[in-house]
Amino acid sequence: MPELPDVEGFRHTLASCARGRRVERVEVADPGVLHGVTPQRLNRDLKGRRFAEPRRHGKWLIAPTDGPTVLLHFGMTGRLVCGAATDPPGRFERVALALDDGHRLGYEDQRKLRGIWLAATEADTDRILGEQGPDALTLSRADFDKRLEGRRGGIKSTLTDQSVVAGLGNLLSDEILWRARIHPRRPTSALTTDERRRLHTAMREVLRTSVRAEEIPARPSWLTGHRDDPDPHCPRCGHPLRRTRIAGRTSVWCPHCQPEAS
Known part of the structure; x- marks a missing residue:
């Protein structure tokens, strides 16, 4: 059940795997973890975008690109995994991002209680996060x-x-x-x-x-x-x-x- 320290670890995973890298494609195995965005739009809006420095607030991981911002929440069983593009997907991989350096960033979640959001603006990010207290x-x-x-x-x-x-x-x-x-x-x-x-x-x-x-x-x-x-x-x-x-x-x-x- 990921809490603040676990999500901080996922932030390190995302930063080391994807920061400065360009998204070549988004693969959605289970659209049930997507909120307010279709698989087609997620791929269209992220393809060709580069990840900037990710940040964390509480249990949320906020991953800005040079376009939209990806927001991830890991619920009870979620995690973020970085591997080679040739690695087989994890059993509970729901979404994967293929990066331009040959890495694959996978969002895995057995129970699918939360998931992934896409924010076009800072106002959208604030709306998705909702009423969060200070970290x-x-x-x-x-x-x-x-x-x-x-x-x-x-x-x-x-x-x-x-x-x-x-x-x-x-x-x-x-x-x-x-x-x-x-x-x-x-x-x-x-x-x-x-x-x-x-x-x-x-x-x-x-x-x-x-x-x-x-x-x-x-x-x-x-x-x-x-x-x-x-x-x-x-x-x-x-x-x-x-x-x-x-x-x-x-x-x-x-x-x-x-x-x-x-």
Whole structure:
């Protein structure tokens, strides 16, 4: 389930594979991942265009060319793969771009929950992105506090709301809350100054490490490294971890380190 660090890795893939390269053709194996654009138009509008420097905002990858801009969202199972034009397509490859240097840039996605958009103008890009909060990696402590002000509901729901903070998903939010010792259901409005400080510090630490790894690493010292164990225990205190659905997703936390009442 790609979150901010994974998409940052896809940005590196796109930059190293396609930046400065010209698109020779677009091959669409499954138009179900295209939004607001037909396979024919995608090929027509991108053919002959050169990719500029890509950027990321939250979970979105924004790939401008010297014409339109390609926007990619990876949903739950998407990824970006760079290979040789002679390589066989991946099992779940939905769209591929053949480049002028003999490389092939493939968008793969098993579940097809999101996909690819094409924007002709900056206004189109803003419309497609919708109401996105600031990117979590760039958020200062003061701005973080402002984003939490007046928010109702539990803190996990707030962190995973892309209009509040862009880029955090299920795994990142659980890891951040575990490090900050805050229960995922704790009301956002009830957070103390110290809790908000711990939360912001944990967010920066987790994101910096994850971005370097281009994924959320399943390290033995991380909650992420144990959440899928058959009998998961907290790597910090050794108590059994708990699982339940919070904010619509399976959440994992330590009831000893993250008590519900504080």
